[in-house]
Amino acid sequence: MCGLLGFIAAHGSAEKYADAISAALPCMHHRGPDESGTWHDDAVCFGFNRLSIIDIAHSHQPLQWGPAGEPDRYALTFNGEIYNYVELREELQGLGYHFATEGDGETIVAGFHHWGTDVVHHLRGMFGFAVWDKVKQSLFVARDQFGIKPMYYATTAQGTVFASEKKCILAMAEDIGLRLDVDLRALEHYTDLQYVPEPESLHAGIRRLESGSYATIQPGQQPQLHRWFDPKFPVRQVAPHDREAVFAKIAEALEDSVAKHMRADVTVGSFLSGGIDSTAIATLAKRHNPNLLTFTTGFERQGYSEVDVAAESAAAIGAKHIVKVVSPEEFAAAVPKIMWYLDDPVADPALVPLYFVAAEARKHVKVVLSGEGADELFGGYTIYKEPLSLAAFERVPSPLKKILARVGSALPDGVRGKSLLERGTTPIEARYYGNARSFNYAQLERVLRLARPEWDHREVTAPIYARSAQMDPVARMQHLDLFTWLRGDILVKADKITMANSLELRVPFLDKVVFDVAETLPVDLKVSNGTTKYALRQAMERIVPPHVLHRKKLGFPVPIRHWLAGPELYDWAQQIIRDSQTDDLLNKAEILQMLEEHRAAMTTGSGPDHSRRLWTILAFMVWYGIFVEKRITPEIDQKEYPVQL
The missing domain is CATH 3.60.20.10 (Aminohydrolase, N-terminal nucleophile (Ntn) domain)
Known part of the structure; x- marks a missing residue:
């Protein structure tokens, strides 16, 4: 709003x-x-x-x-x-x-x-x-x-x-x-x-x-x-016979949150993917709006769409479902306007399908609900399982841990056990930096002319880790994600891209009452029995359709790894790199080489996948062309482009 x-x-x-x-x-x-x-x-x-x-x-x-x-x-x-x-x-x-x-x-x-x-x-x-x-x-x-x-x-x-x-x-x-x-x-x-x-x-x-x-x-x-807000994750242990009460409390908090989020004098719809988060929100929203509209997006390429699962979910809850399929041509044409709306680049290609599904939703409603925040609050990322697999290293004396670290470092890449030894002997502050990192430092130096080691990701994460020293490792990872990935990527795209279409997005998981319940969950109610978001899944067992209850969430997956190597986006990407006036900031020869390496790898099936690194650079170059070079003019309503920035 x-x-x-x-x-x-x-x-x-x-x-x-x-x-x-x-x-x-x-x-x-x-x-x-x-x-x-x-x-x-x-x-x-x-x-x-x-x-x-x-x-x-x-x-x-x-x-x-x-x-x-x-x-x-x-x-x-x-x-x-x-x-x-x-x-x-x-x-x-x-x-x-x-x-x-x-x-x-x-x-x-x-x-x-x-x-x-x-x-x-x-x-x-x-x-x-x-x-x-x-x-x-x-x-x-x-x-x-x-x-x-x-x-x-x-x-x-x-x-x-x-x-x-x-x-x-x-x-x-x-x-x-x-x-x-x-x-x-x-x-x-x-x-x-x-x-x-x-x-x-x-x-x-x-x-x-x-x-x-x-x-x-x-x-x-x-x-x-x-x-004014600095969560402490005061975890409380839950006895087996008290678990059902906890699950009921989660369901009650989320039901109340959705009810409050439905307050509006206009029609409220819901985004719907194939996972439990958006399905839970849509199912609860349907109780307040019998004529609920749900919206999803996808691509024609096989394996990069949850359209069928979302449609099945919509049918199961009795919602009218609307789908937008995005072509590679639409995808590329939308990037400049998306960078304009973002204000600063976000190198998440899921922004593009979100832009199109928001535009489609705005034809029908003024407000939508969505499932952002469930992973951070309830332990939904697979990486949150890592502290459990490394727990044995916590009991290893420091001198022995140093020896194991040297052994792990000396092992050749690809040797079984190398990764486990390296991760197990590395403190969480150095090991976990949130849900996205495009480049290691050697790769960063390859493309960024003014890279400085003291400016790496630890400069961002260290102050956040300092505030979580008393938490358990999983809670520390959640705490870090709340102050990095969630607010840096997920919520930026949720706000900027929906508002670009004059559509208000509401996120019932990110609610004061819901967080008060989630913050106290012990580790075994987050990652347990081989699954993530264990307590949430149990709480939603009587609410969401069975076919999504234990399904892995994909969100809005984007086939850029294939498109950047093929006729869809390869020429487009090459042109952006060549035209960009960022030579004093970026090593364009290295970036073009990365594009060729990526194309060769996708063609032969062997070699590095540079797609996320390339997308990070391409997004910045488009942003720079708009806001610094002033060479790129997004194709948007001129009412919104009245001043030369």
């Missing part, structure tokens, strides 16, 4: 920037095509694009609100949804507060007046919002605990600008004296991890407010950052 843009002037006279705010707002017209508005006083200027979902006729923004005796003390601009707003409003009304709308935004402001910065702990939902207090001359900017909704900011001598999309800040750069150099450290992190990790962006002067954080800003001051 919606897109916000704001500016707090360092020395007053915010009205000088009102025209710049108005001019930049169309850059995210897609986030809120229903209406647009601005507001300012001497210190701040707010802009807003609205996608009307709740209280359509009345909850306009920017919103002014004040308690009795202080009318219009506060101004709010808010992106997201607060799913417990009905309960919060009733609570606040009981405390004497009055409301002029039936929307969720007003509860944020009243809650902020009553609870102060602790209001974030009362909110159940996804959000990025800003509240200006005229009396205290202070701005409060906050983001939800998981980072479902984005928030960018930049500070110069003129003040601090903040926005739901970086494009708006780029459009205002000249007005506020902001330099737009490429951040070389962020580029290395991106190339290493396939996404730009928070709080970085690829523009050195623009940062992101991290998930589960808030900032307080006063005129002329730097933002003061605070983390």
Whole structure:
């Protein structure tokens, strides 16, 4: 829902920037095509694009609100949804507060007046919002605990600008004296991890407010950052006879979450793949919408589609199902516009089919539910089994472990036991870096001209690991993924790509109440009996159709390894590399060689699969062509491309 843009002037006279705010707002017209508005006083200027979902006729923004005796003390601009707003409003009304709308935004402001910065702990939902207090001359900017909704900011001598999309800040750069150099450290992190990790962006002067954080800003001051959400995973052991109660508690929490996520004054549909996560959400959603529409996407190439399984699931729950099949030609043509909408590249090819299924869904509904977050909360990744297989090494004395490490290192590649010895003698902090890493350092040096060893992935993961030292190994991996892969890849594409189509995506697994249950699960209820998400599967046994209960999730798999080597994308990729003006950053001769090596490997069946590494580079090159070279103009609605960035 919606897109916000704001500016707090360092020395007053915010009205000088009102025209710049108005001019930049169309850059995210897609986030809120229903209406647009601005507001300012001497210190701040707010802009807003609205996608009307709740209280359509009345909850306009920017919103002014004040308690009795202080009318219009506060101004709010808010992106997201607060799913417990009905309960919060009733609570606040009981405390004497009055409301002029039936929307969720007003509860944020009243809650902020009553609870102060602790209001974030009362909110159940996804959000990025800003509240200006005229009396205290202070701005409060906050983001939800998981980072479902984005928030960018930049500070110069003129003040601090903040926005739901970086494009708006780029459009205002000249007005506020902001330099737009490429951040070389962020580029290395991106190339290493396939996404730009928070709080970085690829523009050195623009940062992101991290998930589960808030900032307080006063005129002329730097933002003061605070983390309000830092999960501890306080695991509780569960006796065998108590397991059924735990499964019931999970089902109850998820049912309640889906019910709250269905709150809307518009039609809500659901994405549906072939796995348990989206199927569970769709099945529960069907209870609240008998005419539920479900949507999936796939490719014609065999082995890269869950269309048939999704259709079977839709039939089993009685939902009308809509499918979008994506061709290689559509795939390639969509990449520039997708990079435009993303603001920073994400090297996940699943973005492309997501873009098309979102576009199809928007023809029918304004809101969809999806299954993101279940893997991180309930232990769904296969790699989470690794600590169990390496548990014996924890009992090995350090001197012997060092000897075993040397033995493992000396063994030739491919020798049985080498990988086990190397993994078992390597600390988890060095071994596990999240769910994506395109390059090892030797490969990184091959393509990235300015690679520096101190900027590798451990620079990103070490501070996160430092906060999880007391957790068990599986919980540490989950904790790391919450602050890397989930917010860096999954939630970026979930927000940016659906909002590109003016479609709101809601993620019921990433809910305060659901997380409170999942956070306490012991390891044997996450990975157990040879499966992942064990407790969730047991909880959903009476809910989801049997054919998906123990099926491995594929999501939206993409055949790029074949396409990059064949007539579908090989020439396209080669042209992007040759045309790109990134010679000072990337070794294009090496990248072209990688493309040839990949083509040969796919042709002969022997050799390296460079597809994910190539896709990481190609995504950056397209991004660079749009935002730095300004050579590539995405084929999008010109309402959204009004300013030369």
